[in-house]
Amino acid sequence: MIIKIRHQTEYSFSDTVPRLVQSLKLIPSKTKNQNILDWKLSCSNGSLLESHQDALGHKIFNIFNYNFFGKQEIISKGTIETKDTKGIMSCLQDKVNPLCFLRHTFLTKPENEILKLSKNIKKNKDEIKFCHNLNLTVSEAILFKSGSTNNETSAECSLRLGTGVCQDYAHILISLARYFEIPARYVNGYLLEDNSTNKFYTHAWVELYITNLGWVAFDPSHKKCIDEKYVRISCGYDFIDASPIKGVRLNYLGSEELNFKLSINSEQ
Numbered sequence: 001m002i003i004k005i006r007h008q009t010e011y012s013f014s015d016t017v018p019r020l021v022q023s024l025k026l027i028p029s030k031t032k033n034q035n036i037l038d039w040k041l042s043c044s045n046g047s048l049l050e051s052h053q054d055a056l057g058h059k060i061f062n063i064f065n066y067n068f069f070g071k072q073e074i075i076s077k078g079t080i081e082t083k084d085t086k087g088i089m090s091c092l093q094d095k096v097n098p099l100c101f102l103r104h105t106f107l108t109k110p111e112n113e114i115l116k117l118s119k120n121i122k123k124n125k126d127e128i129k130f131c132h133n134l135n136l137t138v139s140e141a142i143l144f145k146s147g148s149t150n151n152e153t154s155a156e157c158s159l160r161l162g163t164g165v166c167q168d169y170a171h172i173l174i175s176l177a178r179y180f181e182i183p184a185r186y187v188n189g190y191l192l193e194d195n196s197t198n199k200f201y202t203h204a205w206v207e208l209y210i211t212n213l214g215w216v217a218f219d220p221s222h223k224k225c226i227d228e229k230y231v232r233i234s235c236g237y238d239f240i241d242a243s244p245i246k247g248v249r250l251n252y253l254g255s256e257e258l259n260f261k262l263s264i265n266s267e268q
Contacts, residue, residue: 001228002037002267003192007202008078008260009245013069014074015254020046020065022247025058026076032090034231039078044071057093059232067122075247079267080231087206089215106154107238108175113159117141117172118179118232131182131208131218138173138220151239164191167239169220170204174238183209185235186242187217192229200262208236257259
């Protein structure tokens with residue numbers, strides 16, 4: 001499948017920012033299931049410089065601005081050729097030991113609600129089947145409800161609420177998998193959905209490390225492994241770690257407003 005994406009992110013600052021540094025992880029991953037046909041990054045202000053490729057395979061770009069005031073627009077766009085590999089993530093440019101992803105964060109720490117959920121699951125010697133069962137369990141653990149949570153909502157909190165969005169499903173699956181000693185990480189990217197409203201959003205899912213198979217991508221909010229409709233951008237311990245844009249503002253006391261425009265289309 002050929003997927004065209006245009007993602008525009010706009011930051012508005014209420015006062016002058018003495019120094020603004022923004023780090024971008026916005027280049028799609030190079031894997032067996034997706035091939036970059038063309039991709040471009042641009043910004044409305046400042047110097048956009050390629051920095052390095054990190055240990056997880058992200059190609060990092062930085063933007064530097066001094067005494068900046070107004071709006072900063074960052075655009076990532078291009079064309080990706082994808083195929084369905086049943087969720088198996090082959091040829092990732094990843095040098096990090098999977099065991100590192102047994103580490104919990106604030107957003108994924110297993111507490112009372114996670115422990116209650118774990119009691120409904122029986123450990124299976126068939127690791128592949130067990131991971132599919134985990135994914136299905138999480139998909140039914142909460143109801144999808146836009147606006148019911150935010151970027152600081154933990155897996156534990158969303159379970160208590162009983163609602164959430166794709167980010168929350170991902171955090172719950174990560175927390176549960178790590179509790180059962182399965183390395184798990186958060187993935188940020190795009191999903192081409194049937195959307196009559198023409199409103200698109202970034203999407204989140206999870207990669208679980210399965211012995212003798214490697215990283216396999218599960219989407220608990222859609223009860224399946226990823227297929228050719230997904231485009232992978234970045235990964236990390238949780239939403240914060242995997243965030244595709246991070247910024248540092250020095251000596252700034254003003255406010256910041258964030259808006260975005262996203263379009264995702266298929267050519268075949």
